Amino acid sequence: MVPLSVCRRQMLSPYCDTLRSNPLQLTCRQDQRAVAVCNLQKFPKPLPQEYQYFDELTGIPAEDLPYYGGSVEIADYCPFSQEFSWHLSGEYQRNSDCRILENQPEIFKNYGAEKYGPHSVCLIQKSAFVMEKCERKLSYPDWGSGCYQVSSYVCY
Template identity: 40%
Template sequence: MLRDKDGKPLTERGEDGKPPVNQELQVRQWSDRIIKTVTRDWKVRGGTRERTVNVVVTPAVKREVQAHFNCETLEGAELEDQGGDGTAFTHWEKRIFQNEAMTGTVHTDNPIYSRLSLALMEDSGWYIPDYSLASSLSWGAGAGCDFPTKSCKELMALAEEKDSSSPFCNTMMQNAEKTYCTDDDLSVGSCNLVKYSSKIPRIYQNFDSIEGVEDADLEYIGSSVILADYCPYVQEFSWLGGGGVGGGEDPRGTRCDSAENAPDQDSNYALETYGTESRCFAQTSPWEQKSCTMIKQWTSLTGASGTTNSVNLLL
């Protein structure tokens, strides 16, 4: 269905006027003017493996994905390779484009339509999109060529070497006992790293070690969002006990810009404020709650919501 600027199909047609059928996938075969196959070295637990991905290489998509990551050598925008029919080859890769609305999972905080999806509409030959209406995608923005081409295991290792931040995390979810900030700083969240009942595919095993996890269990550990190539990242969640740690009955969310998510006063251990101007801030040390008779440390609260004039800016 995709056409060039002259209205000609990008995929060659057969005698019946339709593209040939890919017998393996049982779909119409696309042209390499639309999707190309790329092979990369992929560092995972146990060494380096060969990883084959499919990328959209149409002009506007290529322009936008290179601009987003600030990578002029990027071949195109990677497509999802998991999820079966209706997901693989038909959505953007979750690991790379996290909360873009055209990734293939409902496990998405704050889904947005970015310039990338509008670019695909432009490349279809059927639309002239208004890019001023696109939402900003913060995930991976300006991160360079490594971000869309390397495994999250390698990206986490590189961030540790450079003593820099990474959008990926390495602590077990465990009922959100430890909090962080989501990548866009719009929410307090928890690392979505969980243990599966069966081994995850070796190409998606991202850890040589995890604090508190036995080596024998590492083959079972990955993100709860499978389509993200099992790469764990911080997600917003709901406090089941309303007031957060130790209080309240009604559940509350963790989005910082929602005043309704403010904890009960008696349970506001991190001195948080929630509202339209609030964002999540990382804390350098545990909070201490002092009274005349005792001192309590809240080691689980390493990310908290606040405003620029709030007392909880311990950066």
């Protein structure tokens, strides 16, 4: 069991307090190996007292706070940034692990100019990317982080 004080501490990391919404607010898993979303959600019934971690949540009335927690019971409902998978019509497409080359989006669906592969990490985006082709502008509604290839330099 995670002690209550761990989730109530001032520094939120590795926990999060962003409610899943549409469009998704993407972030990075703590180790930067995957794009992630905060798994904070509203439950139909109040969580047991020992799993109620919030004194406040932006946009949520105080009386509703007992209904909010992370989606993973084994993590004592502590919300954390969790990698995920994309599905289309219920069929698995890919997941958000940056190091797996097969997760690379198709060229015309790669709105964030991402690059997946063994040398890629998740980085925070400052704004949504916009693809322009002639008069058309396309942007992906879910943004906030993406996978990008990095190189490391050793200085002597």
